[in-house]
Structure formats: structure tokens, C-alpha cells
Amino acid sequence: MKNSDIAKVFYDIADLLDLKGENMFKVRAYQKAARAIELWPRDLEAMVREGEDLREIPGVGEAIAKKIADLVTTGKLELYEQLRQEFPTGVVSLLDIPGIGPRTAVRLAKELGVKSVVDLEQAATDGRVAALPRMGPKTAENILDQIQALRRKDQRIPIGEALPAVEAVQAALRQIPGVHNLTPAGSLRRFRDTIGDIDIMGTSDRPEDAIQAFTSLPQVSQVLAKGPTKASVILGGGLQADLRFVEHDSFGSLLQYFTGNKEHNVILRDHFRRQGLKLSEYGITDMKTERLEKFATEEAFYQRLGMQWIPPEIREAQGEIELALEGTLPKLVEISDVKGDFHIHTDWSDGQNSIEDMVLAAKARGYQYAVISDHSIGRGIARGLSAERLRQQKEVITEVSKKTEGFRIFTGVELDIRADGSLDLPDDVLAGIDVVTASVHSGMGQTTERMTQRVIRAMESPHVDIIAHPTCRLIGTRQPVNIDMEEVFKAALRTGTLLEINAMPQRLDLKDAHAYRARKLGIKLVVATDSHRTDHYDVMRYGIGVARRAWCQAGDILNSQPASDIEAFFRSDKGQRLR
């Protein structure tokens, strides 16, 4: 049973307890635990097997620890089974409809006999919903709208689509007079790999006018809510966008308030509430004197609280608040630390630009080096290179090198790992290549056992330096392959193999939680773009976003080191590299 499966059970329990009318703090405790389980970097089933204390997971105490143990050992949970008998699954599914919470769901079930979304649609259509006390025609209409929206609902969208969409909205908003400081907040600012909705913060002396202009933008297809300081709309593409304004001198608190994930915010506000301070989007209120202190910048806000500014990417309730209070946050890797790219395709395989173009573009970015890593022969569809073509390519690279003094071009290959774990090119060829990156491109339906052994076998080759996009996921399009990443991590440490954070926004693979775990174990990572054109180098920012979410410092990322160190690294004996 995977952590995500366990988390699902506890989320469900929270919903069911909520429907039941249980103490809301108990409900919240289950939600908090579910979220912590979801984010927990280690396999819970393994922890239970090895008799480790689950209470080290924040939000998991004695009772939930026992329930987790029961669940993974027996596959069942008494409380869960009981609750599910009390409420038909259809009633729980009503909670998926925005605007319907536990109170409304239970009322609909009790008073109208609604047991599914289809039942509800009927009841809203024939007027029964509108006839209920404290409901009305508008409520019924909203329910129908939301059901429609739910049916065509795209799931969360990849950050690579959300960021450009936000930039377009921001550009439009900048045209509105008196609007300043437009900044995306929420999961986008935290660089999560997928985004549920867009949050944009800003300041305005006349927020009503700005809100009015926002809701009238041509991109807006529906206005969900509109007040004097905030509005929620649906954009043409189906994406929800929330806009929020405060006065200029409160902008720091606003941004802070809407950036952290829910759990982070709860912990932070709770911590300072105990000290008599109330944190809100307007500033910090001393609860004794009722005096509100405002902050124009986040830096000033954190300084007032006596803590370090926390990078947005790690405002996820993973211990960052405690460290910021102590003043011991790590200095995270930055995009400006990147000194080269390890995963670059050219027109020798399926890339669109020549070696020279790719190299010049890398140099123009201020990089010191690049690894040319075209596909190997097994990728026929990508015009993968044979041993002979690799030899020819090496000659061209030598020629290009002469024209780009001071820039180091490493020879490389993105080597196919075959279905049985054997490699796509012979050892003597691989031995002549500076940097060998291996990856899976076929046979993705294998069992966990087979896929894990397949990748580990490749890692055991003395010539394979890096494993690229280890889970092969394509966000929203292809599920990750079945692979035991904990075993892959062990093999990486044992063999001295590096792991890639593939920066293509549809991949982001390693994902944040995997990169976090790998970094913690002491595995060296590379952040690489998998560029197939010169402008693909831009996606480095997404990969660095993942590295930052994994709490990586520059020293954890090999391509933040200068060319001379890279040279020495790959010349060294592979088995000694991580020691």
C-alpha cells in the first residue's frame, strides 16, 4: 500500500466524520494527518514493517499511528468500514461539488433523499432544492453550474501551462490604472508541479475599479464571486483565477498570507497567536492593544516576527518555520547558480538545432559547459545514434570546441535502457564518452519488480553516470512507471550514480518529494532541461523550482559547480563519487 493510498483513506475518513457532524477539530486532525502522510518522503509500509515510530510524522499521534499500522498490515480499517456503511459513497461525492460542504450534503441527503450527483442534478432541476428553507433559486442554479463544470473539469494543470497563462493575465491587468505589485501567489509561487487555480495579488488605491476591470477582461468567461477587494473568475481555458487587492502598505502581509500552503499558514499563525499576535493579510495585530502593524514587503513582515524570510518553494510545513525561527534555514540553490546543462539534444537525433547553435545558446546564457546527449540507436524513432555516428559526432564536437574558447563541451549520450536492463551501446563505446545518461523509453508497463531491477542493472554499469527522468511520468498524460524509488536511491548511493531532475515542465522528474528524499540520503543530483531547441533552455527555472522544493543547496546540484570540477568529477572512479 502506497503512502498516497493511505492518505486517501484518511482524507475519506475526515470527509465522513465531517458529514457525521463530528467535532471539526477532529476532522481537521485527520485532514492534517492525511496531508502529512501524502508528503512524507518515506514509505510508510516499510516503516511499519521495520517497527519504526510513525508519530515522528507531524500530525500523527498515538491513535492515527495505530490506524496506519492496522491499515497496512491487514489492508482494512475498522473505523473506515463503519463510516462507509453509514454514508453511501454518492453522498460523499457531493462534497466534490464546489459550494457544497458537509452541512449541505447531509441536508440534501436527509431532506431530499439525494444519494448521488445525478440525484442532486435532478433535484436542482425540478425545483426541490430551491424549495428548501435557506436555499433558493440561485443556490439551485449554482449547483447545476458546478455539476457541469465538474464534468468537464480539467484536473490540475502543469505549471508549464499555468505560468504563461498567469503572465498573460498580469499583462492585461497592468493596463488598469492604479494597479501595482502584481504577483502570483499560492501554489504557483511555490512552484508546485501542478496548479489548481491561479492566485494573483496586487495593490491599488481604488480596488473596486481594479476588480471591476478584472472581471471585465476578455479572457474571463464566468465571474464566480466579486466583492470590493477580491474576485474569482473562470478564464476561457477553464482555469480559475482569484485576484486580491490591498493597500500598498499591506502588500507584504498579503503576499505572505496567500503564498504558503494551508498547513504552513496554520502552523505559523498558531505559533504567533500563542504570543498574542494575530497574522492576517492586512498585517500583524497585537491582540492586547488591537493595534494593527502593516508591512509593505514580506521581508519586513518576517523581520517583525524575528524570523528569516522563507523561500516560497518550501512554505509547505516541512519544518521550515522552526528553522526560520532559529535562523538556520539553508541557502537554497538559485537559477543563477546553474553553470551548465547536462541534457541537450541536437539535430543529430530528434533535436531541432545544430550542435553549434545549441552550444552558442548555452554560452550566451553564461553557462561554462554543456553535455551533448543525443539519443542512442535503440530510439529509432528519434534517429538515435549508432556507435559510428557517435564517433562522427565527437569529431564535430571537437571542431565546434575550437570556435568556442573558454566553453567546455562534453560528449554525452542519452542511452536507452532496454527492457531487460541491458544497455543500448557496448561498453567500449560508452567508455569513450564523457557523460553517459541512461533512461527508459519503452516497455513502461512492466511490474515494479522488473522495472526496478531494470533501472538498477543499468546503474550498476561503471559507465552510466546519470539516470534521466527516472519515473518517466508526463504530467496529466502518462502515469509514472511502476518503480520502487527507495531501492533506486539505495542503488544510486551504492554505485555512485547521479539522478536527474528533468526540468521539462510536463516531466519534472524526479518530482519534488523524490528529490527531497534523494538529497537527504546524500545522492548528488543534476537539474537538466532535456532541450530539443535553443529556447528550451528556459525551462531550467522549473527544474530549479523542484530542486528548491527539495531543499537543495548549490552543493547538492552538480551543474552548479564550475567546469573544472565537473571535469574532475567524471574522470574520478564512479564508485567513489558520492563518498
Next chain:
DNA sequence: GCCGTTTTCGGCCCGACTGTTTTCAGTCG
């Protein structure tokens, strides 16, 4: 149900907006 530099008991983040009803409960983020 969880948790502790106020607490092992008594708390548990904070505010905007909606719909329906005249003061607020419910929901959301």
C-alpha cells in the same frame, strides 16, 4: 485527534463572499 518556551487539559488560523434573510451560517482558500 493532536499537542505543549503559557498548557498533559483545553485549546485548535483568519477573513471574504454568497445566498438568503434581516443577522448569519456555510463555504472557500
